[in-house]
Amino acid sequence: MDVTIYHNPACGTSRNTLEMIRNAGIEPTVIEYLKTPPSRAELTKMIVDAGLTVREAIREKGTPYAELGLDNPALTDDQLLDAMLKDPILINRPFVVTPLGTRLSRPSEVVLDILPDTHKGAFTKEDGERVLDVEGKRIV
Numbered sequence: 777m778d779v780t781i782y783h784n785p786a787c788g789t790s791r792n793t794l795e796m797i798r799n800a801g802i803e804p805t806v807i808e809y810l811k812t813p814p815s816r817a818e819l820t821k822m823i824v825d826a827g828l829t830v831r832e833a834i835r836e837k838g839t840p841y842a843e844l845g846l847d848n849p850a851l852t853d854d855q856l857l858d859a860m861l862k863d864p865i866l867i868n869r870p871f872v873v874t875p876l877g878t879r880l881s882r883p884s885e886v887v888l889d890i891l892p893d894t895h896k897g898a899f900t901k902e903d904g905e906r907v908l909d910v911e912g913k914r915i916v
Contacts, residue, residue: 777892779804782814782822782871790870792884792901797872799899799908800891804872813864816857822871825878830856833880835868888914 779797781804784790797804807814814822823833830853834846841847846859846866860866870881877890885907895912906915 777802777874779891780807780873781805782807782809782867782869784808784810784869787869788902789882789884793870793872793881793887796884796887796895796899796907797891799895799897799912801894801896802891809867809869809871810864813861813867816861819857819860819867822873822878825873826871826880828880829853830860833868834860834866839863839865841866885914 779802781790781794781797783794783806785808794804794806813819819833823830826833834841834856836842840863844859844863846856868880868882872879872881872887872890874890876892879886879890881887884901888907893912895908897908897912898906898910899908899912900906909915
């Protein structure tokens with residue numbers, strides 16, 4: 777299965793998402809989006825395909841969001857996209873694209889909705905939260 781993750785290795789949610797993809801037996805294409813940001817068309821497509829608004833795809837925490845005045849409701853989607861492309865840390869993460877859909881994987885287990893049921897056993901997130909049991913089934 778062709779899977780792409782827009783990844784930030786410094787982010788625990790992104791690391792957990794990447795490991796859940798690998799736990800499904802898939803080695804994804806990993807794009808460190810801070811080094812190689814998506815194009816405007818790619819970012820727009822991911823946001824639309826994930827069913828989000830541009831505002832929902834912006835990361836506020838640990839970014840210059842407030843300093844740039846991006847909380848201004850008068851800003852258009854184009855202006856917000858311009859800011860995200862100029863400063864990719866504003867792109868929320870991780871976005872994952874598979875043939876089964878696109879998701880902003882926050883929380884990380886959202887990625888399970890767009891992966892095949894091929895998990896290789898249990899999965900526990902870095903914080904100790906169990907997500908998959910020993911049979912690779914989602915823990916509710």
